[in-house]
Amino acid sequence: MDALEALTTRRSSPRLSAPAPTHEQIDIIVQSALRAADHALLRPSRFLLLQDQALTRLGELFLAADIADGVELTPAQREKILNKPLRAPTIIVAIAALQEHPKVPTIEQEYSAAAAVQCMSLAAYAQGLGSMWRTGSKAYHEIVRSGLGVQLNEKIIGFLYLGTPCGPLKGLVEHDVNDYLSLWETD
Numbered sequence: 001m002d003a004l005e006a007l008t009t010r011r012s013s014p015r016l017s018a019p020a021p022t023h024e025q026i027d028i029i030v031q032s033a034l035r036a037a038d039h040a041l042l043r044p045s046r047f048l049l050l051q052d053q054a055l056t057r058l059g060e061l062f063l064a065a066d067i068a069d070g071v072e073l074t075p076a077q078r079e080k081i082l083n084k085p086l087r088a089p090t091i092i093v094a095i096a097a098l099q100e101h102p103k104v105p106t107i108e109q110e111y112s113a114a115a116a117v118q119c120m121s122l123a124a125y126a127q128g129l130g131s132m133w134r135t136g137s138k139a140y141h142e143i144v145r146s147g148l149g150v151q152l153n154e155k156i157i158g159f160l161y162l163g164t165p166c167g168p169l170k171g172l173v174e175h176d177v178n179d180y181l182s183l184w185e186t187d
């Protein structure tokens with residue numbers, strides 16, 4: 001797919017199934033992440049690849065987070081939470097590893113990590129894969145963080161669900177650039 005076509009037509013796929021991205025496709029996705037803008041080239045992102053049993057384990061962490069918070073759950077609700085990471089055959093967890101730097105505030109390092117997630121989403125789409133960037137409260141929960149080995153100086157920027165889109169892609173919403181772009185005129 002042409003780069004501009006990917007940039008102007010990318011959309012998320014909430015429903016994903018097997019086949020999972022191949023090793024080669026994952027490689028291109030992560031290479032793309034490493035092209036994200038990065039002030040002072042700090043490389044503030046790292047990524048975890050979750051497949052198979054690891055997805056089940058992530059669901060267990062999601063459930064453990066709710067149980068730790070005292071959330072009352074019916075058996076059906078427990079099952080739904082356990083199954084959340086199984087909505088795709090692959091998840092890449094994008095983590096921002098933040099460091100003190102004299103010129104690069106940590107918020108800029110988070111921006112860079114977020115740009116990396118967008119790059120991965122585009123790289124997936126350009127290869128005919130589907131993706132969906134998710135966070136939710138679990139991304140910030142200590143049980144999930146520590147279960148995934150996220151350190152104190154790190155933040156989960158997103159769970160990028162990856163796989164084969166189920167059915168046709170959703171329609172594209174047309175945007176008028178002029179609703180978002182204006183000429184800044186000086187006096």
Ligand SMILES: Cc1cc2nc3c(=O)[nH]c(=O)nc-3n(C[C@H](O)[C@H](O)[C@H](O)COP(=O)(O)O)c2cc1C
Binds near residue numbers: 010012132134157
């Ligand atoms: C930081 C971030 C977190 C997100 N978390 C969720 C989420 O937890 N659940 C969800 O349904 N969409 C989430 N989204 C939005 C979707 O990834 C997606 O962008 C949105 O549904 C719009 O669809 P589109 O990407 O096709 O335009 C998140 C987006 C961002 C940037």
